Amino acid sequence: MPIPAVVRAEWTKARTTPDLPLAMALTVVATLTVAALVKATTADTPDPVRVGLLGLQLGQAIIAVAAVQLVAGEYGTGLIRSSLLAVPRRWPVLAAKALILTAATTATAVVSVAGCVLLDGRPGFPVRPAVGSVVYLGLVALLALGAAATLRSATASAGVVLGLLFLVPSMLRWLPDPDWADFVYRAGPATAGTRIQSTVDVDTPWRGLAVTAAWAVGALLLGALTLQRRDHG
């Protein structure tokens, strides 16, 4: 099957099952709900931009799980066998899924971030945190996709991805050694990537996003490798 046909097939799959559209809607709703709650309870904070984008912390979980489901769902139902039968080269399936997921996530992220900016209501919301957050969300989705292609079980992949996103940052306060904490902070996909939202810690924020990108690329490569090498009976 030529690549455009693979993309179209994956597009049809994504659009006709409720999971991805539902997740996109949920992400926007969850992000804006948190943003509104934060707005209502917050008076004064040192980093209002970051706090304004806080809803994405919850939104990223939903996007990540939708990405996991996009791949692992096929293993759950056995659909993967038909998919691979149609595309014996295998990797285009993952590439097409990544493409569609990126498009869907970007659209979701743009709407969510725009909503956060509107809710924030301050004139002159800085561009870097807003654009960076959209890119960050796309990278998180790709990381989750790669993890699911590697682990193939929805539950295990969701556990690993949510662990990376949420456990790593929450373990930081238990690391009393500042060098350790600093390393984990700069190397974790969520902690490094969300530095792009900060207007206080402005030291090399794009490098932080590059770390998240490295995680995503690594996961995708591992996923592609698993797809090519492993048996999918």
Added chain:
Amino acid sequence: MIRAEFTKFRSVRGWVLGLATAVALFVGMGWLTAAGSFTSCDDQACPSPPVGPEGQAVEDHFGFAHRTLTGDGSLTARVRDFSGIITYPPPNHDEIVDGLVPWAKAGLIVKSDINPGSPYAAIMLTADHGVRFQHNYVHDAAGPVDARWLRISRSGADVTAYASADGRNWTTVGTMSGWSGPVRIGFAIASPPDITAKGNPMGGSIVQARFTQASAVFDQITSTAGGAWRYDEVGADGLRTDWEKLHRAPGMTTGSDTLTLTGSGDIAPATDMRVAPYLAGALPALLAILVVAVLFITSEFRRGLIRTTLLASPHRARMLAAKAAVIGGVTFAAALIAVVVARPLVSHVFRANGNFAAPTGLLTDLRLSLGTAALLAATAVCAYALGALLRRGLLAIVLAVALTVVPYLLATASVLPVAAGEWLLRLTPAAGFAVQQAFPAYEQVFHPYTPADGYFPLAPAAGLAVTCLWAAGLLTLATVRLNRADI
């Protein structure tokens, strides 16, 4: 029925493995945290802070002018002047200003000896909090706001403190009993550091402490204890700031009928203390437990086993309750095993690396251990109930994480404003993490008591109750749905 469900649980390899993973994560993460912590003071063992009579690590550093009191007696004085300096306060941090920090204190004290950490009772005038009666580091009671006259008297085993605005009409502020033998009676001055705290994006607060010094002039002194006033700087560390070297040294000067004391420090519970981090692994373990708890019910729906289960025991509510009891009980037991293994191991590694682990006391220890196990069990029941309600594993896991791990993370990572974070820890199932607070928030010490620093808005029992209420509520919803729906 519980036995049947337990058999189901232990015969599925993945679930038992998942629970074992949770135990391993709990112990491993605690060990890793302890192994990564080092404390050293110029390549020697660091001095441990003193431990107070009630078992807590305490701060005991103040200027003390004292006489020995062998029997009954009393000391009365007026605080004529109370002033001080704060070095380099915000916003510009560029000058030394006159002023007192809110909990700077000057007053009268009875102390068993001059060793740091020994029992005491004191009536002190503070800069912003009126007259206070404090004893044994953790107890603090408010007295009159406008009083400048202070009296402390000992009668048998009791030490009683009084305050007065005019030196004629006295109010009793507090009594501490249990005294015996000779004691030191005299004047005390203390001035804690000026503290500012800001959130650290990596969690916790970055606390800045700046040197302060207070001076008090006492007059109208009446003392039944005889002899000269002797001065000691209790808990002195031998270090002197430039201010103390060049401008005003701490110490005592006596006039014809006045006594002036100058000093720094605090007589209070220590607040920047760390417990050995054996509970650090609770959160990673929780994630593994959430997955197992959700799968425990959703895989029954997925594989159709639920039909057989309900055929064998048609009372649906009872079936759900039995499964809840099994998942809660199994989690509690596994968590307890994890705590029992992690506590000695992690504490040993932590201390071996030169760290000081603040003493907690047996009751607090029991509460931390059993509370954490109960928290994990209650959260497991929440996740299980979500699974029963939604019947879809992935969705239930996401919701369980969103309800427990995410609020805890948002509240403790110093991202969220403190007030919003505290509301999350009151309303969501993450409220139960309050059982992990080792020390109470002491009002008489200025310190950032935020969730990021390990201080929760609810009391331990109340927090755990919130989590249990969530579990009960979700379980009820799941029962309603199961009773109504077709399988």
